Amino acid sequence: MIGIIDYGVGNINAFINILKQIGVPYKKVSNESELVNVQKLILPGVGHFDYAMKRFQDSGMIDKINKMVLQQNTPVLGVCVGMQMMANNSDEGILPGLGWINAEVKKFDSTQLIGNEPLPLPHMGWNDITLEKFSPILTGLENNSHFYFLHSFYFVCHEDSDRIASANYGSNFTCVANHKNVFGVQFHPEKSHNYGIKLLKNFSELC
Amino acid sequence: MLKPRIIASLLIKDGGLVKTINFKEPRYLGDPMNAVRIFNEKEVDELSVFDISATVKGNGPNFKMIENFASECRMPLCYGGGIKSVAEAQQIFSLGVEKIAISSSAIYNPTLITELSNKVGAQSVVVVLDFKKNFLGGYNIYTHNGTKSVNKNPFEFIKGLQLLGAGEIVLNNIDRDGMMNGYDFSLVEKVRNVATLPMTVIGGAGNMADIGKLIKQFGIIGSAAASIFVYKGKLKGVLINYPSSEEKTMLLKEYLKF
Amino acid sequence: MKDKTKKIQICTNCVMDSTDPTIVFDEKGVCDYCINYFSNILPNWHTDERGRSSIMKVVERIKSEGINKEYDCIIGISGGLDSSFLAHVAVKDFGLRPLFFHVDAGWNSDISTSNIQKLIDGLGVDLYTEVVNWDEMKDLQRAFIKSQVPDIDTPQDLVFFSSLYNYAAKNGHKYIITGGNFSTECVREPLAWGAYYQTDMVYVNDIHKKFGERKLVTFPRCDIFKYKILYRLFYGIRVVKPLDSIPFLKKEAEKLLNDLYGWQGYQHKHHESRFTRFYESFWLPKKFGFDKRKNHLSSLILTGQADRAEVLDRISRLELPEEELMLEFDYVAKKLDFANDELWSYFNAPNKTFRDYKNNYKLIQLGTKFLQLLGLEKRAFK
Numbered sequence: 095m096i097g098i099i100d101y102g103v104g105n106i107n108a109f110i111n112i113l114k115q116i117g118v119p120y121k122k123v124s125n126e127s128e129l130v131n132v133q134k135l136i137l138p139g140v141g142h143f144d145y146a147m148k149r150f151q152d153s154g155m156i157d158k159i160n161k162m163v164l165q166q167n168t169p170v171l172g173v174c175v176g177m178q179m180m181a182n183n184s185d186e187g188i189l190p191g192l193g194w195i196n197a198e199v200k201k202f203d204s205t206q207l208i209g210n211e212p213l214p215l216p217h218m219g220w221n222d223i224t225l226e227k228f229s230p231i232l233t234g235l236e237n238n239s240h241f242y243f244l245h246s247f248y249f250v251c252h253e254d255s256d257r258i259a260s261a262n263y264g265s266n267f268t269c270v271a272n273h274k275n276v277f278g279v280q281f282h283p284e285k286s287h288n289y290g291i292k293l294l295k296n297f298s299e300l301c
Numbered sequence: 302m303l304k305p306r307i308i309a310s311l312l313i314k315d316g317g318l319v320k321t322i323n324f325k326e327p328r329y330l331g332d333p334m335n336a337v338r339i340f341n342e343k344e345v346d347e348l349s350v351f352d353i354s355a356t357v358k359g360n361g362p363n364f365k366m367i368e369n370f371a372s373e374c375r376m377p378l379c380y381g382g383g384i385k386s387v388a389e390a391q392q393i394f395s396l397g398v399e400k401i402a403i404s405s406s407a408i409y410n411p412t413l414i415t416e417l418s419n420k421v422g423a424q425s426v427v428v429v430l431d432f433k434k435n436f437l438g439g440y441n442i443y444t445h446n447g448t449k450s451v452n453k454n455p456f457e458f459i460k461g462l463q464l465l466g467a468g469e470i471v472l473n474n475i476d477r478d479g480m481m482n483g484y485d486f487s488l489v490e491k492v493r494n495v496a497t498l499p500m501t502v503i504g505g506a507g508n509m510a511d512i513g514k515l516i517k518q519f520g521i522i523g524s525a526a527a528s529i530f531v532y533k534g535k536l537k538g539v540l541i542n543y544p545s546s547e548e549k550t551m552l553l554k555e556y557l558k559f
Numbered sequence: 560m561k562d563k564t565k566k567i568q569i570c571t572n573c574v575m576d577s578t579d580p581t582i583v584f585d586e587k588g589v590c591d592y593c594i595n596y597f598s599n600i601l602p603n604w605h606t607d608e609r610g611r612s613s614i615m616k617v618v619e620r621i622k623s624e625g626i627n628k629e630y631d632c633i634i635g636i637s638g639g640l641d642s643s644f645l646a647h648v649a650v651k652d653f654g655l656r657p658l659f660f661h662v663d664a665g666w667n668s669d670i671s672t673s674n675i676q677k678l679i680d681g682l683g684v685d686l687y688t689e690v691v692n693w694d695e696m697k698d699l700q701r702a703f704i705k706s707q708v709p710d711i712d713t714p715q716d717l718v719f720f721s722s723l724y725n726y727a728a729k730n731g732h733k734y735i736i737t738g739g740n741f742s743t744e745c746v747r748e749p750l751a752w753g754a755y756y757q758t759d760m761v762y763v764n765d766i767h768k769k770f771g772e773r774k775l776v777t778f779p780r781c782d783i784f785k786y787k788i789l790y791r792l793f794y795g796i797r798v799v800k801p802l803d804s805i806p807f808l809k810k811e812a813e814k815l816l817n818d819l820y821g822w823q824g825y826q827h828k829h830h831e832s833r834f835t836r837f838y839e840s841f842w843l844p845k846k847f848g849f850d851k852r853k854n855h856l857s858s859l860i861l862t863g864q865a866d867r868a869e870v871l872d873r874i875s876r877l878e879l880p881e882e883e884l885m886l887e888f889d890y891v892a893k894k895l896d897f898a899n900d901e902l903w904s905y906f907n908a909p910n911k912t913f914r915d916y917k918n919n920y921k922l923i924q925l926g927t928k929f930l931q932l933l934g935l936e937k938r939a940f941k
Contacts, residue, residue, distance in 0.1 A: 107397035111372055117882050141422035204497075208303075214499050214521060216424040216468060219306045220346055240304070242347075242377055244399070244424050263303055285399065287344045287375050317693060332665040332693035334894055335833075342669035369893055533679055538686030539663055540679075541672050 096298060097123040097132035101153040103146045104138025104176065108284035112291055118298040126158045134297065135159065135168055138284075139175030143199065143247070144187030146175045163194055167275045170194070171231070171297050177249060177271070177278030186247050195273045196252045206264035216246040217263045221281075229258045229272050231279075231296045239289045241281035243269075249280055304553060305516045306346045308525040309543060310503055311336060313352040313382070316366065320527055322479030324431070324447035327353075330531055330539050333366075338373045340530075343543040347377045349402070349471075349525060351429070353446055355383025356405055362389060364396065371397030381429055387416050394421060402427040402471065405444035408451055408458070411465055418466025427501075428462055429471040430455065432488060440488060447475045456495045463498045470496065471525070474504030481507030481528050484515050493519065501525050509544060513556035520557075573857035574870050578848055579749035592746045592854075596861050600745050606806045614804035618653045621734045621799070630658040630685070632734040632799075635723045636678065637661070638671030639831040641738030643678055643822055644812040645802060649736055650682045653801070657736060659686045662722045662779075664715050664832070665693045665894075671831035674822050681820040689722040695778045699763075700834070701895055702770035704902070707911040709753035709847045712838050716757035721781035728794045740802035742864070743809055743828065746857040752849040753838075755913040756923055758783035765917040783923060787930075809864055827878055828855045837887045840878040846906055850874055 098109050100122045113120040123129055139146045150156055162168040172180045172194075181191040184199035191199070206213045222240045225232060232239075248267040251257045259270035261280070269280040277297065283290030311333060312319050318336050319327035330336070333350070340348055350370060355362055361383045371378055374397070381402025384390055390401045406413050407428040417426045431443045432455065442451040442458070462470060472492060474485050484505045492500065501523030506512055512524040533540040544552065569576040570590035576582065583591040605613075625631025634649060634657040636642045649655045661675060679686055699714040727735050748754035755762065760782035767775065781790075790796045816822035829851075830836040844850045852874050859865035877884065892902040913920065 105394075105397055105399065107368075107371060107395075108374075111397070112375065115886065140425065141420070145420070208521065211520060212497060214497055216499070217303065218424065218469070218499050219303050219521075219523075221303045243303075244377070246424065282377075282399075285375065285377050287341075291375065329690060329692070331663050331690045332697075332894070335665050335667065338890075339667060339669050339672060343673075372893070533676060534686045536685050536687050538659070538661065539688035539690050540661065540675055540686060541667065542676050 095131050096120045096134045096136060097129060098136045098138065099150075099153075099155065099159070100124040101146075101150045101155070103149050104140050104173070105282075105284055106138060109136055109138065109294070112284055112294050113298070116291060116295050116298070118295070123155065124153070126155050129155065129158055129162065132162075133168065134300070135162065135170040136297075137170060137172045137176035137179065139173060139177070139179055140244075141175060142186060143175060143178060143184040143191075144189045147179055147187065147189040147191065150179065160192070163276060169275045169297070169300050170277065171294075172276070172278040173284070174245060174280060174282055177280055178247060180276060180278050181249060184247060194276045195256055195271055195278060197256065197271065198250050198252070199247050200250055201247050202264060202267075208264055213264045217243050217248075219243065220286075221261045221263065223259045223261050223269055223281075224266075225259050226257055229270065229277075230300055231272075231277055231293055232259065232270065233296050234292055235289060235296075241269075241279075241283065241286040241289055243281045245280060249278065303521060304346075304549075305521055305557075306501070306523040307512060307544070307549065308347045308349055308501060308503075308523050309340050309345045309530045310349045310351070310525045310527045311531075312527065313350060313366070314354045316363070318531075319353075320479060320531055321353075324475050324478055334369055334373065336531070336541055337370045339541045340543060341373050341375055343541075344546065345376060345543050347379070347523070348374060349379040349381070351402065352380075352382025357445055359383075361385070362393060364392060367393055367398060368396040379427055381427070385410075385413075387413070387420055390417050391420065394425065400425050400427050400469070402429045404429040404431065405449075407462075407467070408442065408444060408453070411461075414462070414465040414467050418468070423466050423468035426467050427469045427471055428467045429473055430459070431473045431475055433475045440491070443475060456491060459492055460495045463496055467498060469499045469501060469523075471501045471503060471523075474502075477505030478503075479528055480505055483507060483511050484524075486515070486518060489515075489519060489522075499523070503527070509548070509552055513552050516553070517556040569871075570857075572867075573746065573860045574853050574867065574874060575746060575749075575857050576853065578752075578850075580751050581749065592857065593861060596745050600741055604741055604803060606804060610804035614799075614801050615653075617799055618655065618801075621655060624733065625656065628731075630656050630732065632657045632736050633660050633723070633727050633732040634658070634736045635660050635662070635719065635738075636675055636686075637719070637831050638667070638674035639738075639829065640809065640812060640816075640824070641740060641743070641802065643674055643816055644807065645736060645738040646678050646682060646684070647816060647819070648801060648805065650684060652805075655736070657684060658732070659684050660723055660726060661686060661688045662719050663688050663690045664718050664834075665691065665696055666715070666832045666834040668831060668833050668836075670823050670825065674831070677820040677822055687726070689726065689779065691718050691722070691779065692777045694773065695775050697895055698771050698773045699767060699775065699778065701772070701897070702767050704895070704897075704905050705770040706766045706916065707905070707908055708755075708766070708913055708916070709751070709843060709849060709910070710755045710757075710913065711842065712753065712835055713755070713757045713763065715832060715834060717763060717781075718779050720757060720786075721779040724781050724786055724790055724796065725779055727796055728790050733795055733797060735796060735798050737798055737800055738802055739800045740807055741858075742802065742807045742862050743855065743858050745861055746854040748851055748854050749849075751912070752851055752854070753843055753847070755918075756783060756920075758786060759913075759919045759923060762913055762916055762918040769916075783919075783926075787926065808862075809859065827852065833887075834891065836879075837884075837891050841884045841888065842906070844877070847910055852878065 180194040181197040261269040318330040318333040377399040379400035503525035506526035571588035
């Protein structure tokens with residue numbers, strides 16, 4: 095059973111629709127008691143880093159989820175700001191992140207040029223990803239996959255081994271990260287057609 | 302490499318899918334939900350749905366309809382029409398919509414843009430501006446389906462939008478709407494000169510080459526269209542269509558030298 | 560629900576069976592559909608030079624009568640195999656200048672719209688689409704579901720038929736070219752299997768009166784008498800079925816269309832409409848115990864295009880996986896504004912037939928017998 099963490103931030107329904115479509119058991123988890131029987135977690139997230147972190151803290155689930163992820167090795171997939179929350183901190187806000195991956199979150203440098211124009215923010219649209227190392231969640235997505243991105247801040251891993259795939263916007267940045275049971279994707283698999291559906295299916299099939 | 306977005310734009314009036322010409326004479330095209338479903342199956346980059354009766358009738362958004370659409374979309378969905386408050390916007394996000402678009406609310410109540418942006422992030426707040434050329438060759442913004450002219454300098458207003466927290470601006474050209482005679486580049490250039498926030502242009506696409514030319518001229522820009530994706534041929538036979546991923550790749554190769 | 564205890568007799572030659580209450584078997588267990596095929600259809604069905612020369616006479620007449628017109632004929636196009644192959648033959652083989660006529664009843668699929676687009680691009684033909692008012696369509700479909708009859712696809716069938724004929728009559732298109740054919744349709748759908756006459760307006764109106772919730776104002780309607788008498792006799796509308804005069808084999812036709820236009824096939828007949836796919840794959844077999852694959856595939860068995868043993872194996876299972884059918888169920892419920900459990904309650908309610916509602920069955924039967932006597936109708940209508 096996959097638990098989709100519902101802390102008032104992120105497109106829960108989009109994940110539900112896909113998991114329903116691919117026949118994977120799921121439940122929405124909005125409080126600690128609903129975390130029973132959950133073997134995997136999805137942490138969605140959109141919007142401002144501090145707003146998302148605060149709401150997650152206020153949900154009352156953070157202690158139990160920390161335990162599940164850090165002590166019980168429950169696989170967790172962070173999406174977009176959900177991924178960013180898994181870092182130590184973000185330039186966007188002042189609150190600390192969850193620290194599940196040794197990383198930080200920085201803002202795209204909008205003085206970079208793309209063509210002759212300064213880099214517009216947010217990074218918005220479909221972009222290719224380049225695999226740097228194998229990951230089970232990217233099975234079948236090794237070549238020519240593209241996903242929908244919508245963000246102005248990006249993830250920076252401190253450990254090389256955590257970097258799985260990158261994308262290019264102005265310069266290369268990490269868009270898929272993995273440290274042990276913790277996975278993060280900067281793009282939106284719940285809104286990336288069959289590529290995203292495949293990724294979520296891969297995640298659901300992780301042992 | 303980031304690909305320019307090619308967006309299918311749908312208009313809803315009284316629950317039905319319609320297409321206008323110069324924002325007038327809405328022609329009935331059928332059930333919007335099936336159109337959304339087909340566009341999803343055709344793997345459209347992004348879908349925009351604007352309810353043109355919501356603002357005019359003062360009804361507010363049809364949440365059930367929006368929820369139905371969102372449940373069929375495995376790609377980003379932008380909804381606009383009748384949104385006047387943060388609460389309405391948040392309810393729409395909770396139904397599975399990525400972006401909300403405001404038009405008259407943005408103009409007459411611009412603090413709404415900031416409130417929304419602070420709550421959900423700028424990337425999810427789209428401001429749609431409907432433009433008509435005036436007799437002096439300049440442009441005016443209109444609201445209420447092109448019937449009410451706005452007494453503001455459009456480009457000054459647009460300059461302020463980024464500061465207010467808008468994440469994207471949609472330039473909707475009333476003169477070119479449904480005409481299928483090409484995008485109006487001069488409007489786009491004027492806006493580009495005053496603002497750097499992501500932009501989408503709609504109004505005038507007559508074929509994929511028009512989209513190619515827009516992308517070639519402006520690079521990273523959203524090309525939105527309606528007529529070419531709902532009509533086929535000289536009789537404008539209603540037929541939902543959208544370029545395949547191979548056709549899009551060829552278009553980008555041709556116009557952007559990918 | 561289907562009575563599972565009754566023993567079903569299956570034809571020893573095709574796969575039609577006694578779930579058709581009017582089926583008759585001979586001493587060898589061969590059904591009357593097969594016998595009708597061998598006695599009435601096959602001897603008069605020529606796809607060689609005889610067929611070709613007879614159809615080319617008609618084609619020449621169509622061309623000469625249409626010489627100063629923008630289009631010399633009209634073809635109803637759905638994206639399905641029959642009308643797609645027909646379109647190709649009409650333009651590329653016969654050199655006709657058709658107008659493509661498509662009815663959007665709200666249930667198009669991605670494949671059907673793609674196929675129509677590919678044919679338009681590949682053949683350079685113009686398209687006219689009749690968009691049925693969705694609120695009215697939905698109302699009639701809801702009414703039919705509530706009525707518990709097996710004919711819940713009547714609204715679509717009615718609208719596909721009526722729109723085309725009404726448009727042709729109104730716009731002076733004398734020649735309607737259709738894709739009806741013996742090759743894949745020589746065994747007609749039994750009346751009991753949800754194939755009651757869609758143009759019996761007395762029936763349609765009675766169901767709508769009892770279960771409809773809104774007036775049908777723009778909904779295209781053409782009753783069977785208007786069609787057979789007014790349009791045929793007074794307007795002089797002629798229906799031409801070329802696919803019975805030339806070789807038409809399912810697999811070859813699919814391959815040709817794919818090679819030439821990138822046309823994509825479907826899992827089964829009629830799947831170009833999402834609703835029909837749902838209806839024939841789930842609602843009709845599970846609620847009523849009728850499976851239209853039997854007459855579709857029996858036609859292919861008779862015409863040497865399918866193997867009976869393989870067909871028997873195929874029809875022993877649902878056409879689509881259960882999970883997919885349940886997702887389709889959800890979509891149909893959502894689209895027709897039924898709560899999920901509401902639609903299930905209709906599914907589980909006791910079945911009815913057209914006989915439970917007002918109808919013109921006897922009058923239509925009389926008329927059909929008359930046409931059969933005149934040799935204008937060959938298939939067995941039951």
